[in-house]
Amino acid sequence: MDVTEHVESVYAELRRRDPGESEFHQAAAEVLHDLEPALRKHPEYVDARIVERLCEPERQLVFRIPWTDDRGEVRVNRGFRVEFSSALGPYKGGLRFHPSVDLGTVKFLGFEQIFKNALTGMPLGGGKGGADFDPKGKSDGEIMRFCQSFMTELHRSLGEHTDVPAGDIGVGSREIGYLFGQYKRITNRHEAGTLTGKSVAWGGSHVRTEATGYGVVYFLQEMLATRGRSLEGQRVVVSGSGNVAIYAVEKASALGATVLACSDSVGYLVDEDGIDPELLKEIREVRGQRLPAYAEARPNARFVESGSVFDVPCDVALPCATQNELNREHALTLVKNEVFAVAEGANMPCTAEAIEAFREAGVLFGPGKAANAGGVATSALEMQQNASRETWTFERAEERLATIMRDVHARCRATAESYGGASHDYVFGANIAGFLRTADAMVAQGLV
Numbered sequence: 001m002d003v004t005e006h007v008e009s010v011y012a013e014l015r016r017r018d019p020g021e022s023e024f025h026q027a028a029a030e031v032l033h034d035l036e037p038a039l040r041k042h043p044e045y046v047d048a049r050i051v052e053r054l055c056e057p058e059r060q061l062v063f064r065i066p067w068t069d070d071r072g073e074v075r076v077n078r079g080f081r082v083e084f085s086s087a088l089g090p091y092k093g094g095l096r097f098h099p100s101v102d103l104g105t106v107k108f109l110g111f112e113q114i115f116k117n118a119l120t121g122m123p124l125g126g127g128k129g130g131a132d133f134d135p136k137g138k139s140d141g142e143i144m145r146f147c148q149s150f151m152t153e154l155h156r157s158l159g160e161h162t163d164v165p166a167g168d169i170g171v172g173s174r175e176i177g178y179l180f181g182q183y184k185r186i187t188n189r190h191e192a193g194t195l196t197g198k199s200v201a202w203g204g205s206h207v208r209t210e211a212t213g214y215g216v217v218y219f220l221q222e223m224l225a226t227r228g229r230s231l232e233g234q235r236v237v238v239s240g241s242g243n244v245a246i247y248a249v250e251k252a253s254a255l256g257a258t259v260l261a262c263s264d265s266v267g268y269l270v271d272e273d274g275i276d277p278e279l280l281k282e283i284r285e286v287r288g289q290r291l292p293a294y295a296e297a298r299p300n301a302r303f304v305e306s307g308s309v310f311d312v313p314c315d316v317a318l319p320c321a322t323q324n325e326l327n328r329e330h331a332l333t334l335v336k337n338e339v340f341a342v343a344e345g346a347n348m349p350c351t352a353e354a355i356e357a358f359r360e361a362g363v364l365f366g367p368g369k370a371a372n373a374g375g376v377a378t379s380a381l382e383m384q385q386n387a388s389r390e391t392w393t394f395e396r397a398e399e400r401l402a403t404i405m406r407d408v409h410a411r412c413r414a415t416a417e418s419y420g421g422a423s424h425d426y427v428f429g430a431n432i433a434g435f436l437r438t439a440d441a442m443v444a445q446g447l448v
């Protein structure tokens with residue numbers, strides 16, 4: 001069978017079957033386009049219909065989540081868990097609580113997760129979940145009751161050898177605590193490895209909180225080193241001000257960069273003196289305030305409510321908020337301002353057109369499935385500690401994270417080159433490397 005025709009027919013079929021899932025189509029299009037050289041080299045993948053099978057989740061759960069608000073009124077949300085691939089290990093990937101979540105969003109995230117998890121070299125399958133629940137403005141009691149109801153339904157599908165969720169947008173260690181508590185109560189099992197992102201006080205791993213943001217910066221360091229640069233003196237712009245963004249700011253600053261700006265869904269913050277990571281953490285994580293509170297506390301900082309954080313001139317941009325937040329127009333502004341490198345902390349934050357603009361301008365570009373793999377990799381370290389009933393030190397966990405990110409970077413480059421691409425084409429390298437590992441396992445495991 002002609003490989004191009006094969007890939008095109010798989011793509012056409014997935015669009016036909018699920019026409020409303022534009023984010024899933026976008027994620028699939030990028031990966032499928034890059035796979036052709038691998039399929040030419042390995043006709044056995046075509047014969048076994050690996051691509052077709054990978055595009056169809058092994059299982060998709062959609063469920064009702066009834067809960068009561070603080071006035072005693074009944075509320076109903078919709079929950080999702082897409083168990084995409086168990087070729088390399090238990091389904092693994094976070095839970096997102098945000099009003100925009102639908103099946104297409106969860107499928108795009110779960111699809112990306114397959115390749116990302118494979119790229120880490122760890123024994124992890126791919127999955128993702130969430131709910132169209134808006135945590136904004138909810139009380140602690142409401143969050144707890146919602147998490148309990150969510151887990152009352154989802155617990156049947158989970159287990160340390162089956163499916164292991166973690167956090168994502170709107171789900172942090174508080175939510176993981178409530179979810180775990182309900183899981184334990186219903187199953188009567190203190191099976192710590194069933195959820196990751198737990199508090200270090202009761203089964204979590206040091207560095208999991210920091211891992212995604214730190215990992216992005218480690219990946220960036222490796223990319224810069226290929227051009228003889230370091231982070232020292234670089235002007236960095238980060239989008240978002242949640243978990244990934246905060247720890248990207250912290251690590252980039254610690255390595256000598258000046259982080260000029262970060263953002264939220266209302267606007268962006270500029271601090272000409274460099275964002276102070278401790279103050280940012282205090283405001284966002286401890287006080288739960290928004291970014292204007294930071295601007296009020298620092299003389300050379302301002303909060304801007306129009307335009308985009310990517311208008312701020314910089315050497316390095318780290319989009320760490322959400323999907324499709326950086327479009328072609330933003331990319332062209334960054335290029336005009338001579339951006340040197342972009343690494344995705346969020347999942348699919350750059351549109352296909354933005355990535356094309358970076359490629360045309362020769363900007364170093366680290367795709368999310370490689371650059372933000374540190375989070376899920378540290379989740380795998382958490383599972384490892386849970387299985388052996390150990391708790392590693394912060395230093396030991398961070399050293400493992402740094403090594404994993406160096407390996408992910410090297411794997412992308414080596415794979416890109418060996419399949420006829422440029423070594424700096426991290427998108428191509430990541431897609432092929434993640435695919436090969438998964439495809440080999442699928443062929444070995446037969447038609448399942």
Ligand SMILES: NC(=O)C1=CN([C@@H]2O[C@H](COP(=O)(O)OP(=O)(O)OC[C@H]3O[C@@H](n4cnc5c(N)ncnc54)[C@H](O)[C@@H]3O)[C@@H](O)[C@H]2O)C=CC1
Pocket residue numbers: 167168169170171212240241242243244245263264265266320321322323325345346347372373375376
């Ligand atoms: N938490 C993790 O370990 C990992 C997260 N990611 C990805 O990183 C991204 C951020 O996740 P977290 O930091 O965990 O979530 P979070 O809930 O801690 O923070 C999300 C941030 O994005 C901002 N945001 C949301 N929608 C926005 C919009 N439309 N425009 C501008 N800002 C917006 C929020 O204000 C917040 O600052 C997501 O794409 C997530 O899938 C990727 C790998 C692992």
Ligand SMILES: O=C(O)CCC(=O)C(=O)O
Pocket residue numbers: 092093094095113116164165166167168196347372373375376377379
């Ligand atoms: O640690 C995990 O399992 C979740 C990480 C995640 O959701 C992601 O990589 O996007």
